Amino acid sequence: GAAAIVLDSQEIRHRFNLAPFTGQLFIHVLNPRGHDVVKYALDTYGDAPTVLSCTHDANAWPSELYAGLPAPQSDERVILWIQNSHPCTIPARAISMNVMGSSQGVTFPDAIPPFGSIAIDVGTFLPKVQWPQQIEINAGKYCVRPRYEVVRTDQTKKMTRQRIAHVNVERSDLKIDETIPDLGNLLGKTYILPAPILPLDRYRSIVLPTPMSTAQTNLPVALRLYDAAGHEVLEHRMGCLPRHHDSAAEVGALLNGHAKLAGGFGHMELMYDFTDGGGADGWLHALFRYEDKTSGHVAETSFGAHIFNTVLTYKDEPQSYAGRPPGLSTRLFLRLGPAPLDAFCHLIYAASMP
Numbered sequence: 166g167a168a169a170i171v172l173d174s175q176e177i178r179h180r181f182n183l184a185p186f187t188g189q190l191f192i193h194v195l196n197p198r199g200h201d202v203v204k205y206a207l208d209t210y211g212d213a214p215t216v217l218s219c220t221h222d223a224n225a226w227p228s229e230l231y232a233g234l235p236a237p238q239s240d241e242r243v244i245l246w247i248q249n250s251h252p253c254t255i256p257a258r259a260i261s262m263n264v265m266g267s268s269q270g271v272t273f274p275d276a277i278p279p280f281g282s283i284a285i286d287v288g289t290f291l292p293k294v295q296w297p298q299q300i301e302i303n304a305g306k307y308c309v310r311p312r313y314e315v316v317r318t319d320q321t322k323k324m325t326r327q328r329i330a331h332v333n334v335e336r337s338d339l340k341i342d343e344t345i346p347d348l349g350n351l352l353g354k355t356y357i358l359p360a361p362i363l364p365l366d367r368y369r370s371i372v373l374p375t376p377m378s379t380a381q382t383n384l385p386v387a388l389r390l391y392d393a394a395g396h397e398v399l400e401h402r403m404g405c406l407p408r409h410h411d412s413a414a415e416v417g418a419l420l421n422g423h424a425k426l427a428g429g430f431g432h433m434e435l436m437y438d439f440t441d442g443g444g445a446d447g448w449l450h451a452l453f454r455y456e457d458k459t460s461g462h463v464a465e466t467s468f469g470a471h472i473f474n475t476v477l478t479y480k481d482e483p484q485s486y487a488g489r490p491p492g493l494s495t496r497l498f499l500r501l502g503p504a505p506l507d508a509f510c511h512l513i514y515a516a517s518m519p
Contacts, residue, residue, distance in 0.1 A: 231301070239295065250309060403438075
């Protein structure tokens with residue numbers, strides 16, 4: 166049945182009398198069935214409360230390309246962790262990075278040993294990139310979804326903070342779906358990418374649309390904001406964004422002078438908007454970043470869109486979280502922090518049609 170196995174690196178080091186090291190963990194599962202057999206939640210922390218991690222489940226999918234790696238802000242370093250997932254060496258110059266939408270990339274010059282891990286400082290290889298630009302990784306199918314670390318110097322509080330997140334699989338097997346712009350009469354909003362708007366008095370909630378397939382030469386998107394009662398309060402058309410765009414939207418700035426969010430929090434929905442043209446393939450993704458204005462902590466995560474709560478089905482949508490779906494069925498995993506920490510779950514009711 167359902168069970169949780171906890172692996173604590175600190176306990177493992179103590180048990181085997183290991184010195185500090187950087188590495189990776191492999192979980193080998195025999196005879197799995199379905200999508201929800203193995204999930205993991207990763208917490209990365211240090212002795213000082215200045216390290217945060219934000220991640221969701223990964224899988225054994227060594228992709229050719231990954232995307233959604235954010236460029237650093239002026240007070241940040243972005244470090245990409247490449248973990249060789251195979252028992253063979255990754256050749257020198259086999260891993261490269263480029264600004265999203267640019268054909269000019271830079272390569273990592275060194276070989277990476279079998280099951281080895283290396284840290285790539287993005288600013289060293291792409292010194293001119295800056296948030297909200299984003300970076301594409303040509304990984305050559307040598308690794309599964311890599312993590313990245315952001316090191317931020319807080320000059321006000323005279324401290325350094327670190328956060329861990331992940332890039333996402335950029336698919337090369339998709340084509341633009343000419344049907345999607347005409348699905349509205351049957352499937353309403355069609356694909357929706359929902360995310361929380363955390364309480365505005367304490368948090369900044371930021372969204373950065375991220376191209377996540379090689380077919381996406383543009384991203385025709387709009388952002389809708391909803392209050393805690395589910396009422397739409399604002400629609401922000403971002404337009405037909407080019408692949409190389411650097412357009413991030415901050416909820417507080419969008420609401421300033423336009424509307425108020427009843428209750429002070431709610432959720433946002435990124436969706437397709439073909440008012441200015443453009444094409445879509447259904448693989449809509451974005452990076453969502455949350456900044457705590459009180460503590461200075463930042464956390465972010467990247468995920469993709471689905472069709473929600475419709476009677477009709479389109480391809481493998483809507484996805485289902487109960488019963489037999491037309492597409493994926495999975496269980497949600499919520500991790501509770503040990504005392505005195507607290508945890509909360511932000512539930513969003515997203516619907517493509519009423």
